[in-house]
Amino acid sequence: MSLVIARSRIIKNDPSEESSTLKTSDIEKKAVISVTQSPVQVGADDTAVDSNRRSWFRRSKACDPNAIATQPSVYDDPELAEEYRPRPDWEGIHRFDPAARWTWAEENKIVKKLDTRIIVWACVMITALELDRSNIQQANADNFLTDLHLNRDDYNLGNTLYRLCYLLSEIPTQIICKKIGADRWLPIQMISWSIVAVCQFWLTNRESFLICRALIGIMSGGFTPAIILYLSYFYKHHELSIRLGYWYAASSLADILAGFLAFGILHLGGRAGQAGWRWLFLIEGLITLTLGFLSFILLPPSPTQTAHWARGKQGWFTVKEETILVNRIIREDPSKGSMHNRQPLTAKLLWMSFKDYDLWPLYIIGVMFLTPWTTVSQYFTLQMKDFGFSTFNTILLAIPYNVLNIVTRILITYAGEMFGSLAWMGVLAQIWCLPLIIYMNAVDLSQTNKWIVWTVLTLFQGFPNTHALQAGWVSRNSNSVRTRAIAAAMYNMAVQLSAIIASNIYQNGDAPRYVIGNRVLLGIVSANIVLYLATKGYYMLRNHQRDRKWNAMTEDQRVDYIATTQDEGNQRMDFRFAH
Template structure:
């Protein structure tokens, strides 16, 4: 298709550089068959993604296990109520947001595979240290430090994943990555049942066993991560004087080359730090803000539902153990829904409508739970919980993939950090939605959260229109390489 002259100049300015691309494994002359490419991608899918998902699961365990603890004697033992829990969760978010951007910049510079294992080991220590908490003040302090140590984890891993996949393959992989929330929800309930049942063993309460075991496993996984994750597809890992690599030299070259050809800015920025000028340039980019606002509004529901869903289910007439078990069902449904939505988005090469569908699905569940008549069967109300959990966060991976495609590589670390920060900032109003006086249904908070999710869908659809009008008819950074080399074709380009 034809490009206006001024657009071509702007786009080529973004990607041209006098320096050659010197990324390990990059070979512009390599020719690979479709079978070879699929085999290399499958290897990344099988060797890297499952382990990354496992690591993310433990992040989710450690940030949400307080909800499982609340179904035991945790609140009574610490003499706290919903207001104290809400403040503790707010302080967790403050810590998370404060370190999000600087930790992501550090991780980008020294390597995700080197930096994140250290922070994971440290927050694992902080997690099991919660067994020593005796009052609200101690809870506030420890939740703040856990949040601070987890900052940068999500955008850093998102950038790490993008080393191995092209933009049009990212939505599904990001969905699998973000589906760790669902995996954690599926596993967290049964795990909590087992750990809480240890109440009284070794002189520890059930909630203390919960924090101790999950925190210790997090520390162990941090150590394993340090030795397992490769620096890149083509860079061997050196352990105790020996080196190993997951990919063969040809597989590494295929993966690296196809990613850089898809987005040349990744090659031009390889090994270079994020500068202050890049931060300012990113926040001056109008494209960023639709994604941030939509993410913020859609995620207001997350924190209160993660914290109180087991308690809401319990209030319907189920036991504590049943509530923790039933809470896993929504997570299993969310896993299927979010991955299916992302698969459809990649397959159809469409982003905006898919994101809006995810947001509206969650809003429908919130309204179902809030507006159901008093005295309705408990299983009908439980259905509203499950429907809400299916929609919560179901479109965030697609939104992140869309944002990634729209940002040049020097803006990408900042943009992804800002994106995750916007999600975390939603916890501030979210943590205040469910008040003790509104228990057990929390109708007022549910309606507010639903309204925010609907507004998020409107914002993302408006941004879809703006991209079509003012930003290359939905094309992302990946298409810029075609402009530079004089290729007028737009085949394979991402739609919005």
């Protein structure tokens, strides 16, 4: 991604002036400002304008921890700084200081503190969501459908209702989130869906099952984009991609935890005359309800608003640390100062975000890329039961593919940053699935050794999921808080639409081999490979078009454009799309 930034060129009249330990005042006095177009090479944990400072996987020498970490930005140019100044009511404005300088040692220390305070709890929160929305799969292993007199088409309908309600609530909940703040809305969501999850203990028939699935969808809709927006307040773009990789991996870790919990809880079957799956819904719902209440006191609104009776009266950070947190974020992306964290989205802003056609290729990918995986995932426990595995063996056999999924998900997220290619990682993930889905079409699994079937399905389920990379991709290509908030919701809506499609590919009449369903999945995997390549080509074309216009302008015209343009977000001529 290329950005037009104000470069500071140090005049080297004296050799002593070349030291990386120059004082702030020295840098400012000897800076000659020019506007240039330069490719910004990025790593997972830095905006590596300085090629000497790169992440471990970019195969470079270790940097000097005492070197200046402050990256060049528009704020180094007095003529441009005022144009990009954050709004006066932005939550970090009192720590905004274009002259601030800090070292890599200081920045890395703060990022580690963010990881332990913010990311760890964010992973706990996604674990709570995954427990309550996916424990129905463990319930299936305990004759859940039989006890409620449901068939597999009813199960499909329940999953469809859940996803549809989740999808429809994405935008409304995102509006509420921006109005009252993610730090307040996320705990409210957790408590709401947990209450419904607990109520599943008293399910009696098809109607109560469908109502609860719909309510959980409504209450949890918008949770993922709200988390992504919240994390963007604390992290740079490329830090966010890696953290999202771990965050999404936590959902697979939750499935592993759910397997062990289910193995124990389902043994309660018969206590008080209740089936094991009822105890499963009750106990896991109470666990997530407790986590929801804890989230109220553990989530700060922003890096400069961490002071709280439960987090410490002085907050988590010193004044210097808050200054570093605010300025490292705003220097990388000035658009983050365009809205404060309690500012509502208007109908006009929503419409502007919706009609941003440059993000639609990513939404289309969101509809398509997970469909094959979701289809097989929802039926994994049912298929294991079909092939003769016992209830408790079925629960345990789901654990290996979740472990594999965690490993491959994190590896492909790092690979995307290491090789600087997002679209190619998506192609690679689909190529992983291709031979396995071909095998599922060519062989009659109902006549195959059950351990071979388990191996094939486990490898398929363990594919390198690019969800984290693509969520970061959407955030990166939004280039404004307004667009980022809605784009994250729209991308997640696309993913939920994918799940709705996936919930209706395997049909009761097609069991147990699912001949028609597997043919559909093969077609989708093949189409996905073409879709990723087409998306990469589209963004390369858009960047080339902007390069031609930008390079035809004089330097004075570029400065004037930056100062006077009405273009916003990714429509700015000085913005380049990541691909």
